[in-house]
Amino acid sequence: MSIVLVGAPGSGKSSVGRALAAELERDFIDVDSRIEDVVGKPIREIFADEGEAHFRELEESATLELIQTDAVVSLGGGAVLSEKVRDALQHHDVVWLKVSIGQATRRVGMNTVRPLLLGNVRGRLIELLRERTPLYEAVATTTIDTDERSPREIASELADRRRP
Ligand SMILES: Nc1ncnc2c1ncn2[C@@H]1O[C@H](COP(=O)(O)OP(=O)(O)OP(=O)(O)O)[C@@H](O)[C@H]1O
Ligand SMILES: O=C(O)C1=C[C@@H](O)[C@@H](O)[C@H](O)C1
Ligand SMILES: [Mg+2]
Numbered sequence: 034m035s036i037v038l039v040g041a042p043g044s045g046k047s048s049v050g051r052a053l054a055a056e057l058e059r060d061f062i063d064v065d066s067r068i069e070d071v072v073g074k075p076i077r078e079i080f081a082d083e084g085e086a087h088f089r090e091l092e093e094s095a096t097l098e099l100i101q102t103d104a105v106v107s108l109g110g111g112a113v114l115s116e117k118v119r120d121a122l123q124h125h126d127v128v129w130l131k132v133s134i135g136q137a138t139r140r141v142g143m144n145t146v147r148p149l150l151l152g153n154v155r156g157r158l159i160e161l162l163r164e165r166t167p168l169y170e171a172v173a174t175t176t177i178d179t180d181e182r183s184p185r186e187i188a189s190e191l192a193d194r195r196r197p
Contacts, residue, residue, distance in 0.1 A: 040130035052188035
């Protein structure tokens with residue numbers, strides 16, 4: 034069964050997921066990257082050319098398929114908006130990477146373009162977290178705080194919790 038990572042943009046799903054997969058010697062799948070590979074362009078271009086609704090359809094079907102593997106699977110930040118995804122996650126080991134607004138704002142500022150955060154990054158993150166925190170909470174079987182800790186430290190703790 035897969036180990037699924039959820040959380041806000043900048044919570045570290047991609048970074049922690051890669052490190053956790055290495056620790057547990059599992060494959061790592063980043064759903065955002067997989068969608069980009071299949072469509073053949075970056076997510077920001079899918080948003081620009083086809084619109085968010087189309088991206089959400091691609092995301093829902095990719096997520097439902099990829100969580101059925103034995104990999105560590107990092108979801109897109111908004112995947113939990115889908116009720117079908119939330120239902121499917123009931124049968125999975127789901128880790129919620131919690132992050133404060135301050136840390137998430139600093140982290141996403143350092144990374145690639147995120148179409149949903151364009152403009153006022155902090156303001157958009159506050160809105161996203163208000164809407165999504167109850168959804169992350171509802172699907173999570175494990176919660177871990179990511180502020181002031183490196184992705185490697187977080188991955189080690191998660192791996193330790195899963196070792197017999
Ligand atoms: N615990 C951490 N401490 C410091 N920096 C971090 C931490 N986790 C992630 N980062 C940095 O923050 C940025 C965003 O991390 P990452 O891409 O892993 O987040 P994400 O949750 O996958 O975001 P998205 O939802 O946009 O895909 C990267 O530059 C990464 O190196
Ligand atoms: O928070 C979101 O809604 C998103 C997060 C990213 O992982 C991507 O899936 C996309 O940029 C949308
Ligand atoms: Mg990511």
